[in-house]
Amino acid sequence: MAVEFSLNNRVLVEVDSTPLGSSRTWLKLAAGITSAVDSHNDSTDDTAYLDGGGYGNSDIIGKQYTLAITGHRIIGNPAQDYIMTLQGEFGDDAKTYVRYTRPNGHRTQAYVTASEIVDSGGDANAKTDFSCNFKGCGAPTITQPTSAPALTATIATGSVVGTTKFTASVSPATNTLAYKLTPSARTANLYAHSVGLIAYTSGDNIAASVGQNLNMYELDETGRIAKFATHALVTGDINPGT
Secondary structure (H helix, E strand, O other): OOOOOOOOHOOOEEEEEEOOOOOOOEOOOOEEEEEEEOOOEEEEEEEEEHHHHOOOOEEEEEEEEEEEEEEEOOOOOOHHHHHHOOOOHHHHHHHEEEEEEEOOOOEEEEEEEEEEEOOOOOOOOOEEEEEEEEOOOOEEEEEOOOOOOOOOOOEOOOOOOEEEEEEEEOOOOOOOEEEEEOOOOOOOOOOOOOOOOOOOOOOOOOEEOOOOOOEEEOOOOOEEEEEEEEEEOOOOOOOOOO
């Protein structure tokens, strides 16, 4: 069985540009970013006890969520430009929210202080550096990977021989549809990243054959899975012609 590595380019990093509002305005932090590393930075108490035979004992007694960002400055990038507005701030004025979503849908959201913001420096023949550290203020909210909600879709024969189609609506309107044909049924997690999907308009023809599985996706505006359904295609789903 082939080993499948988790790839960093499938991580989604976002920063909230309206932290004082009642709802979040998420800006994707990706363009120009070469590294995004999140950590829970454990604080430990390391103590040796008499019953340990000389060996120490470690207990986690505290944590602080952090997200370290490094890359190159892109002037005009909404996420980077917003972070730069926090550079000279103090106290609550330097705080915002960040969201870090792994490829499998694991999501961490945290209230943070934006510190050590850098948008200058580097070699004369290099791009301008950009970096910042987001340091957690209290416990983050962690959403474990979970199955995506069901997409309500209607399967029907296509208008061309050898095709099928499905109809479905999305909400909000910024969401989109996609599909993937596979030999076997797939599963999908909420917020997960999936590769090889084909953008789809509800009701368009899809060239397919009996026995294939039609995997149907609703994607949010960041391209992450919002809803999902799968269907094993049967004879009645494919236009047979006359």
